[in-house]
Amino acid sequence: MKLVEPILTQRIPCFPHADPKDRHIVSYDEFTKTGGYEALEKALDLEPAQVLATVKDAVLRGRGGAGFPAGLKWSFLAPEDGKGSRYLCINCDEAEPGTFKDRLLVDFDPHLILEGIAIACWACKLDVAYFFIRGEYHHQARVMERAIQEAYAAGIFGKQGLMRGKQKFAVECYVHRGAGAYICGEETGLLEAIEGKRGWPRVKPPFPAVKGLFGRPTIVNNVETLAAVPSIIARGVAWWKSIGVESSFGGMASYGPKLMGVSGHVNRPGCFEAPLGISLRALVNDYCGGMRDGKKFKGAIAGGVSMGVLGTDQFDAAMDFEIGRRCDVLGLGTACPTIFDEDTDMVAIARNCARFFMNESCGQCTPCREGAGWIYKLLTRIERGDATTRDLDVLVEVASSMGLSEGTTICGLADGNNWAVRTLVNKFRPEFERRVKPHFVPVHLVAR
Ligand SMILES: Cc1cc2nc3c(=O)[nH]c(=O)nc-3n(C[C@H](O)[C@H](O)[C@H](O)COP(=O)(O)O)c2cc1C
Numbered sequence: 001m002k003l004v005e006p007i008l009t010q011r012i013p014c015f016p017h018a019d020p021k022d023r024h025i026v027s028y029d030e031f032t033k034t035g036g037y038e039a040l041e042k043a044l045d046l047e048p049a050q051v052l053a054t055v056k057d058a059v060l061r062g063r064g065g066a067g068f069p070a071g072l073k074w075s076f077l078a079p080e081d082g083k084g085s086r087y088l089c090i091n092c093d094e095a096e097p098g099t100f101k102d103r104l105l106v107d108f109d110p111h112l113i114l115e116g117i118a119i120a121c122w123a124c125k126l127d128v129a130y131f132f133i134r135g136e137y138h139h140q141a142r143v144m145e146r147a148i149q150e151a152y153a154a155g156i157f158g159k160q161g162l163m164r165g166k167q168k169f170a171v172e173c174y175v176h177r178g179a180g181a182y183i184c185g186e187e188t189g190l191l192e193a194i195e196g197k198r199g200w201p202r203v204k205p206p207f208p209a210v211k212g213l214f215g216r217p218t219i220v221n222n223v224e225t226l227a228a229v230p231s232i233i234a235r236g237v238a239w240w241k242s243i244g245v246e247s248s249f250g251g252m253a254s255y256g257p258k259l260m261g262v263s264g265h266v267n268r269p270g271c272f273e274a275p276l277g278i279s280l281r282a283l284v285n286d287y288c289g290g291m292r293d294g295k296k297f298k299g300a301i302a303g304g305v306s307m308g309v310l311g312t313d314q315f316d317a318a319m320d321f322e323i324g325r326r327c328d329v330l331g332l333g334t335a336c337p338t339i340f341d342e343d344t345d346m347v348a349i350a351r352n353c354a355r356f357f358m359n360e361s362c363g364q365c366t367p368c369r370e371g372a373g374w375i376y377k378l379l380t381r382i383e384r385g386d387a388t389t390r391d392l393d394v395l396v397e398v399a400s401s402m403g404l405s406e407g408t409t410i411c412g413l414a415d416g417n418n419w420a421v422r423t424l425v426n427k428f429r430p431e432f433e434r435r436v437k438p439h440f441v442p443v444h445l446v447a448r
């Protein structure tokens with residue numbers, strides 16, 4: 001196994017490089033003594049456009065789920081118009097089932113994120129940052145608030161600003177706590193929530209870079225995406241591109257280290273920093289100590305439930321941004337797989353996923369609101385043994401018809417439901433068929 005030098009977790013002991021038992025919150029003093037905020041200094045020696053170009057050249061793909069390149073997104077920002085603030089919203093909603101990677105950074109190295117925030121604000125000329133954190137992360141919100149206070153005391157944030165020659169660069173940074181809805185992780189639902197409204201996703205376009213928070217140009221980035229920025233500035237584009245894999249289809253590559261939170265039936269579940277492109281098998285065997293109790297691999301949620309599942313024959317899937325195209329899942333998502341062993345009941349998994357999407361649908365779009373309820377009811381019937389083969393077909397039909405990619409909904413939550421249910425049924429069809437009865441057509445309805 002080729003290990004990469006830990007970068008995102010260099011101050012956080014993690015398997016297999018180090019034992020996590022010595023973890024502690026890295027303070028401002030400890031952060032600066034170990035090279036922290038040096039990348040910010042380096043960035044401030046460059047013009048904002050040069051910093052943006054560096055991130056763009058590095059092809060830093062978003063770590064929040066969609067894999068959209070951060071530099072490209074930053075370049076879409078509307079030009080400065082002097083009419084008000086321009087915002088950075090940091091997405092730490094992390095409500096995707098099985099996903100626990102941003103939390104590791106917040107828990108132990110909050111200043112790494114703050115350094116990324118400051119550099120992004122400089123590159124994009126943003127003056128206010130909102131750190132949106134999920135409601136359930138009580139402890140993490142406090143850790144972040146304390147780190148932000150330390151950064152204010154050190155002059156990183158605040159009205160006095162950082163100086164670049166005679167040019168002042170001032171950013172205000174706030175923590176905004178969510179109230180526990182998965183939909184607030186969707187970037188425009190998040191903006192609505194910060195504005196104090198119900199977290200209903202907005203119809204796009206306009207995209208946030210043009211009209212975002214309070215109607216002003218806004219960048220929304222995931223915590224891990226921003227935490228990767230300091231190392232790109234400090235070590236350069238060539239170094240970043242030396243980790244990860246090129247595209248197999250002549251498209252955009254998957255560069256850099258990635259945090260992968262592995263849960264489920266493995267010996268050592270946890271969050272690990274691995275190179276993009278590592279196979280799921282290597283992740284399980286080399287980082288997680290193998291399958292629990294020596295059982296066989298049956299399948300895995302690829303990277304959050306919304307991405308769908310990998311089948312039994314896809315244990316060697318490469319964990320990069322092209323996994324969707326190669327393995328018939330929606331994408332890499334958060335790169336936090338949940339592993340299932342041979343004893344797992346895939347029908348129960350499907351019903352559990354469907355219950356999650358039903359509960360979390362915001363209700364704006366009919367196919368998502370109604371479809372999620374139908375899917376859950378059908379799966380409950382299938383699990384109980386009360387359904388027929390016809391119900392199985394209806395289930396797949398309903399799931400397939402909902403989502404942004406089908407053009408029937410406002411946001412991607414419905415696509416998550418679609419892919420989770422459809423891939424579970426398609427890749428484990430015999431298991432579902434064993435639970436249903438043949439469809440009975442009354443004799444008087446059969447065409448003669
Ligand atoms: C239903 C739904 C939930 C989402 N939840 C999150 C989340 O918890 N964290 C996150 O970073 N992105 C989440 N996203 C993706 C965001 O909309 C957005 O693409 C991301 O925050 C952009 O950051 P990135 O480009 O740095 O990845 C979610 C998307 C959808 C459709």
Ligand code: SF4
Binds near residue numbers: 183201413
């Ligand atoms: S797809 Fe679902 S969650 Fe997204 S906006 Fe529509 S109803 Fe709400």
